[in-house]
Structure formats: C-alpha cells, structure tokens
Amino acid sequence: MTPAITVQELxxxxxxxxxxxxxxxxxxxxxxxxxxxxxxxxxxxxxxxxGERVAIIGPNGAGKSTTLKMLCGVLEPxxxxxxxxGHTPWRERRALAYxxxxxxxxRTQLWTxxxxxxxxxxxxxxxxxxxxxxxxxxxxxxxRFGVAGLLEQPVxxxxxxxxxxxxxxxxxxxxxxxxxxxxxxIGLDVTAKAAIRDFIREQxxxxxxxxxxxxxxxxxIELVCERVIVINAGRIVLDQPTDxxxxxxxxxxxxxxxxQSPTLTLEMPGVSRRPSxxxxxxxxxxxxxxxxxxVVAAALALGGIDDVTVEDPPMEEVIHEIYAVLHK
Amino acid sequence: MRSTPSFTSERTADLxxxxxxxxxxxxxxxxxxxxxxxxxxxxxxxxxxxxxFWDKVAAARLPGTLATRLPPGGLGVxxxxxxxxxxxIPAVQLRLEDDIRSGALEPxxxxxxxxxxxxxxxxxxxxxxxxxxxxxxxLALLIVTGRAMPAPFALVSAGVLGVVGATMGLLLYTLVxxxxxxxxxVLPVLLIMQKLIFILGGLFAPISLYPGWxxxxxxxxxxxAHLGFAGQAVLAPSLEGFEQALAAQTVWLVVLxxxxxxxxxxxxxxxxxxxx
Numbered sequence: 257m258t259p260a261i262t263v264q265e266l267x268x269x270x271x272x273x274x275x276x277x278x279x280x281x282x283x284x285x286x287x288x289x290x291x292x293x294x295x296x297x298x299x300x301x302x303x304x305x306x307g308e309r310v311a312i313i314g315p316n317g318a319g320k321s322t323t324l325k326m327l328c329g330v331l332e333p334x335x336x337x338x339x340x341x342g343h344t345p346w347r348e349r350r351a352l353a354y355x356x357x358x359x360x361x362x363r364t365q366l367w368t369x370x371x372x373x374x375x376x377x378x379x380x381x382x383x384x385x386x387x388x389x390x391x392x393x394x395x396x397x398x399x400r401f402g403v404a405g406l407l408e409q410p411v412x413x414x415x416x417x418x419x420x421x422x423x424x425x426x427x428x429x430x431x432x433x434x435x436x437x438x439x440x441x442i443g444l445d446v447t448a449k450a451a452i453r454d455f456i457r458e459q460x461x462x463x464x465x466x467x468x469x470x471x472x473x474x475x476x477i478e479l480v481c482e483r484v485i486v487i488n489a490g491r492i493v494l495d496q497p498t499d500x501x502x503x504x505x506x507x508x509x510x511x512x513x514x515x516q517s518p519t520l521t522l523e524m525p526g527v528s529r530r531p532s533x534x535x536x537x538x539x540x541x542x543x544x545x546x547x548x549x550x551v552v553a554a555a556l557a558l559g560g561i562d563d564v565t566v567e568d569p570p571m572e573e574v575i576h577e578i579y580a581v582l583h584k
Numbered sequence: 585m586r587s588t589p590s591f592t593s594e595r596t597a598d599l600x601x602x603x604x605x606x607x608x609x610x611x612x613x614x615x616x617x618x619x620x621x622x623x624x625x626x627x628x629x630x631x632x633x634x635x636x637f638w639d640k641v642a643a644a645r646l647p648g649t650l651a652t653r654l655p656p657g658g659l660g661v662x663x664x665x666x667x668x669x670x671x672x673i674p675a676v677q678l679r680l681e682d683d684i685r686s687g688a689l690e691p692x693x694x695x696x697x698x699x700x701x702x703x704x705x706x707x708x709x710x711x712x713x714x715x716x717x718x719x720x721x722x723l724a725l726l727i728v729t730g731r732a733m734p735a736p737f738a739l740v741s742a743g744v745l746g747v748v749g750a751t752m753g754l755l756l757y758t759l760v761x762x763x764x765x766x767x768x769x770v771l772p773v774l775l776i777m778q779k780l781i782f783i784l785g786g787l788f789a790p791i792s793l794y795p796g797w798x799x800x801x802x803x804x805x806x807x808x809a810h811l812g813f814a815g816q817a818v819l820a821p822s823l824e825g826f827e828q829a830l831a832a833q834t835v836w837l838v839v840l841x842x843x844x845x846x847x848x849x850x851x852x853x854x855x856x857x858x859x860x
Contacts, residue, residue, distance in 0.1 A: 270858065270859070322859070325690070325859065328690075328694055329693075329694070330690050330693050330694065330855075330856065331856060331859050332856045332857055346856060349693065349694075350696050351696075353694055353695055353696040354696050356694070358691060358694045360690070360691055363687065363688055363690070363691055364691075365691040365692075367608060367612070367706075369612040369615075369616070370608055370611070370612050374608055374611065377604070378601075378604050378605065378608050380604075381597075381600055381601040381603075381604035381605075381697075382601050382604075382695050382696065382697045382702070383695075383696060384597045384601075384696070410615075
C-alpha cells in the first residue's frame with residue numbers, strides 16, 4: 257500500500273534556560289543563564305499505509321504529542337524528515353490542512369457560542385467546500401453520528417459526549433484522507449467512549465481514511481487501531497500489530513470489589529491482590545490464565561459484595577510492563 | 585471535494601471565509617442580546633455620571649479651566665462618542681492571550697484559513713452589534729435628557745469616524761494580545777496602552793484643549809485617530825476636518841494592520857519552533 261505518512265529520523269529538541277533557586281539565583285541567571293537542551297523526540301522513523309489505523313502510545317512526556325504536532329505541521333522538527341500525504345507538514349501546513357482532519361480531545365475546534373449548525377456552516381467556508389456536496393456530506397455524517405437533534409444547540413450547552421461527536425463530524429466535513437485524533441475519548445463516560453470508538457472505526461473502514469491516534473486509554477487502542485507504536489523518552493520502543501500487543505501486554509484487568517467484610521480472599525491462578533483500603537479489594541487479573549467472568553462469579557459466590565468494577569490497567573503500567581518484557 | 589483555484593481564487597475564498605466569520609460573530613453577539621442590553625445600560629450609567637460631573641465643571645466657568653474653552657454642553661456629547669467607541673471594542677487581547685497561552689491556537693492553525701484574519705473578522709462582527717446597540721442607546725439618551733442634538737452632518741461624521749476608530753481600536757488591542765507570544769501575560773502592555781489612549785486618545789479630555797506640544801503629539805499618534813477624531817467631529821464639525829481625520833485614520837489602519845500581520849508572523853515563527 258502507498259504510505260500516507262513517512263517519517264525518517266524525526267527529531268525535536270528544545271533549548272531553555274533553567275531557573276535557579278532564590279532571588280540571587282534568578283539575578284545570576286540573567287547574566288549567566290543555565291542553558292539546557294531537552295530532546296523530546298530523538299529520531300523516530302516509521303511508515304503508515306493509506307487506510308491504516310495506528311495508535312501512538314506512551315507515558316506523559318514520552319514525545320507522542322510532539323511527534324503528532326510535527327506531523328500536523330504546528331511544530332518544526334530539529335532534524336529528520338516527514339511526508340504526510342505527500343506534503344512536508346511544517347512547510348505546507350495550509351495545503352495539508354485541506355486533507356487532514358484533527359480532533360483534540362481536550363480542546364474544541366467548534367465555536368462555543370454558536371449553534372452546531374452554524375459552526376458547520378463556517379467550516380464549509382474555511383475549507384472552501386462547494387455548497388451542495390457539502391450539504392450532502394454533512395447530512396450523511398449528522399445521521400451516522402446521531403447528532404441531528406443537537407444541530408440547533410449552542411456548542412457550549414452540549415455535554416462532553418455530545419460535543420465530541422460533533423467535533424468528529426466537524427473534522428470529517430471536508431472529507432479528509434487522514435484523521436489525527438489526540439485523546440478523543442478523554443473525560444467521556446463508558447457509553448460515550450464506546451460510541452466514539454465505533455464511529456471512528458466504521459468511518460475509517462467505510463471511507464478508507466488513515467487514522468493516527470494517541471490515547472491513554474488502552475481500549476481506544478484495542479478497539480480502533482490495528483497497529484501500535486510505543487514511544488518512550490522520544491524513541492520508538494515497540495511497533496507491532498494490536499493483536500500481538502494485546503496478547504503480550506494488554507492481557508491484564510483490574511477488578512475492584514467493595515465488600516461488607518474488611519477483606520476478601522480469592523485464590524485463583526493468574527489473580528494477584530493489590531494493596532488497598534479495608535472493605536475494598538483490588539485484584540490484578542491475567543486474562544490469559546483466568547477469565548474475568550470466572551473471577552467475578554467466584555467473588556459474588558463469597559457473598560457480601562456491594563460493588564464490582566472492571567478496568568484496564570493505567571497506560572503507564574502497560575508501558576512499564578512492555579519495558580520489563582523487552583529488557584528481560 | 586475541495587474547490588480548485590480556477591473555481592475561485594484563494595484570495596476570494598479567504599475573503600468569503602472572513603465574511604462568514606463576520607456574520608457568525610454578528611449573529612452570536614445578537615443572540616446574546618441580554619449581554620448587549622447590559623452593556624447599553626452600563627454605557628448609559630457611565631454617561632450620566634461623567635456628563636453630570638463635566639456639566640458641573642462647565643457651569644462653574646472657572647477661569648483658566650478647560651471647560652471655559654468648550655461649547656456649552658459639548659463635552660457631554662464628546663464623552664458619549666468616545667465611550668461609545670471604547671465600550672464597543674471586544675476584549676480581543678484577552679482572547680489572543682488565552683488562545684496563545686493555553687494552546688487553543690493549535691487547532692486553528694490546522695485550518696487552511698489564516699487564524700488572525702478569521703478571528704478578527706468574527707470579533708468585528710461582534711463589535712458591529714455593539715456599535716449599533718450602544719449608538720442607539722446614546723441617541724436615545726440624548727433625546728430623553730433633552731440635550732441639544734448635534735447637527736446631522738456632525739452625527740454622520742462622528743458615526744463614520746467612530747466606526748473606523750473602533751476598527752483601529754480592534755487592531756491596537758490585537759497588537760497588545762499578540763505580545764502574549766513573548767510575554768505570556770498581556771496585562772502590563774494593556775495598562776500602558778490604556779493610559780496612552782486615556783491621555784493621547786482624548787478619553788480624558790478633547791485633545792484640542794491640551795497645551796500646544798501635547799496636542800501636536802496626540803494628534804500625530806494613532807490614539808487620537810482611534811478616539812479623539814470622532815469626538816472632535818461633534819465639537820467642531822467641518823467637512824475639511826472630517827476629510828483630514830478620515831485620511832489619517834485610513835493611513836493608521838494600514839499601518840496597524842501591517843504591524844499586526846508582521847508581529848503575528850514573528851510570533852507564529854517562534855511558536856512553530858518552540859511549541860506552546
């Protein structure tokens with residue numbers, strides 16, 4: 257397949273003056289600044305084929321957002337090269353903008369004081385879309401994402417889940433060939449997360465859009481992406497299909513049980529207990545050895561269970577585990 | 585699905601997008617009509633307080649005071665015009681500061697239309713709604729309080745110079761906002777700008793009343809073109825004065841617009857290198 261994105265030895269370093277302690281230190285820093293170089297991205301290389309859905313993951317400060325920003329064109333690299341849909345992003349930002357859609361989970365790209373319909377209309381002008389074709393695509397996306405009832409509401413009055421659906425529609429209105437998603441499900445409840453993941457996966461499958469996603473939620477990666485690139489300390493530490501990653505590293509779940517008795521004892525293979533408060537038991541489960549249903553059933557059979565929650569381990573732990581396995 | 589350049593030139597498309605942003609800004613300001621109404625009430629209260637103060641000073645006719653050199657009641661209308669402009673300008677510097685500091689600017693940079701032009705067009709739309717609302721409130725106050733209505737030519741010329749002056753104000757505050765690329769917080773620059781507008785712009789008193797050297801300095805600055813010229817049009821209306829004021833405002837619009845474009849470009853270059 258033709259690569260949608262080609263990245264070769266991409267690097268980004270920042271130079272800044274480190275502040276010294278105290279007033280005298282600050283004064284001394286004016287005359288003899290303590291210059292520090294920070295390498296945020298230390299030479300990453302990868303290709304992403306057209307139509308591929310790829311996740312870039314890593315702990316905070318790993319360099320994934322910096323990489324994404326360079327590929328979008330809002331940050332110039334210190335070295336290396338990248339081509340996104342044939343464009344060098346930081347030199348051809350405007351030309352590239354017509355061909356990419358971007359969703360930042362923590363930032364809105366809609367006009368909060370305007371009704372959703374008016375925001376979409378403004379985007380038609382911004383992306384120079386022909387009126388009739390735009391209306392057809394908008395109506396199709398509005399129906400597919402179930403936002404017809406939200407069109408007349410000001411964006412500021414939408415719930416986070418509703419807003420995210422509108423954000424994704426907005427990012428797709430100009431029929432981009434590539435979608436950048438930065439934490440698209442952050443802050444959403446379970447139902448809204450599931451809906452957003454389904455929408456993104458189906459949309460990409462239907463239209464052959466390339467998707468590049470960053471997330472701290474392992475479910476985003478498992479359910480949307482077919483390939484995962486793990487970045488840490490500015491370097492790629494792993495690049496493999498999601499299935500393989502799941503089998504090797506995302507096989508763990510955390511089950512939290514709230515019980516009437518202060519402690520619970522549950523001995524099962526692949527189940528270990530984490531330190532927790534009285535009346536709360538946190539179990540770390542290796543699903544390759546024991547299925548979640550079996551653990552929950554065994555816990556309920558003990559009686560006196562008030563609440564059960566099942567979660568994925570935090571991304572930091574997954575990365576830590578990847579590191580542990582890779583450095584064995 | 586994107587239109588090709590043969591269908592419409594890039595420049596025309598940019599202007600069409602700006603016009604759409606202007607309409608959106610106007611529509612959202614009108615939709616928030618209680619806010620507009622509140623602003624009009626605030627404008628009215630400000631005028632009542634300031635005008636009654638200056639009326640007292642004028643009535644005293646104290647020898648040597650500025651008030652003895654003004655037409656009777658003229659300062660009230662002058663204040664009405666300068667406050668009309670001042671209160672109509674959106675706080676564009678705060679929006680720029682927020683977008684630059686918080687990183688909210690990044691999604692806008694990923695669009696094919698220039699952020700600054702789009703943002704200013706939207707704010708100009710909101711400003712138009714305010715100019716219309718406060719203008720109507722000012723005229724209503726004139727009628728209700730029974731003050732002498734300025735001649736139609738004076739009103740029209742003050743209106744034209746006021747709209748251009750408000751646009752200049754939008755650009756002046758844009759320059760303040762753009763300093764956020766380097767300073768992060770724009771308050772220190774804003775305070776300096778506000779003081780300059782207060783003195784040199786004629787918000788404090790008509791610049792025609794200043795001593796010779798200060799009058800010359802103020803008249804040559806963009807601040808008088810922003811506020812004082814429109815106020816002067818009701819104090820001493822003349823076709824010649826109007827033409828000269830409009831010509832000076834046009835020059836300043838070009839200069840300020842160019843400065844904003846240059847500073848934006850420099851700020852963007854920094855941002856693309858260092859990130860937010």
